[in-house]
Amino acid sequence: MHYSEETKKAIRSYSEYTPNQCLILDLFLDIAIENKVHATVKYISEELNIKTSTIYFALNLFLKDGLISKDAGVSKAYLLNEGKFNYILDAYRKKYPTTKF
Numbered sequence: 001m002h003y004s005e006e007t008k009k010a011i012r013s014y015s016e017y018t019p020n021q022c023l024i025l026d027l028f029l030d031i032a033i034e035n036k037v038h039a040t041v042k043y044i045s046e047e048l049n050i051k052t053s054t055i056y057f058a059l060n061l062f063l064k065d066g067l068i069s070k071d072a073g074v075s076k077a078y079l080l081n082e083g084k085f086n087y088i089l090d091a092y093r094k095k096y097p098t099t100k101f
Contacts (some may be wrong), residue, residue: 003029007085010092016065021058023048025067028080035080036071 008029012022027047028037041055059078062068067084071077 003032003085006092007089010089011085013092013095014088017058017061020048020050020054021061023050024055024058025062028068028078029085032080035082037068037078037080038074038076039078040076 008026011017011025011029012019014022017025024044027044028039031037031039041052041059044050044055045052059068062078063070065084066081068078068080071079
């Protein structure tokens with residue numbers, strides 16, 4: 001699935017995650033191929049200039065929240081849970097409805 005800029009705005013407005021956690025999710029949405037992300041903590045750290053401890057904490061939180069899951073077949077790969085991202089997007093759309101004339 002291709003994630004839109006609106007999805008990224010929805011994540012940034014979602015009060016459950018810190019700005020750094022939102023940056024990590026943005027990166028995941030940018031580099032995902034068929035909802036699969038191949039990224040090491042070192043790569044994420046270098047791309048976003050975020051400490052590895054912050055990244056490990058965020059990944060564990062995303063796993064706990066069900067936003068991502070580990071790909072059993074590939075190490076250092078995560079699967080994005082499209083349903084959870086759609087939930088955040090739907091909540092954003094309800095909070096900030098667009099008016100069309």
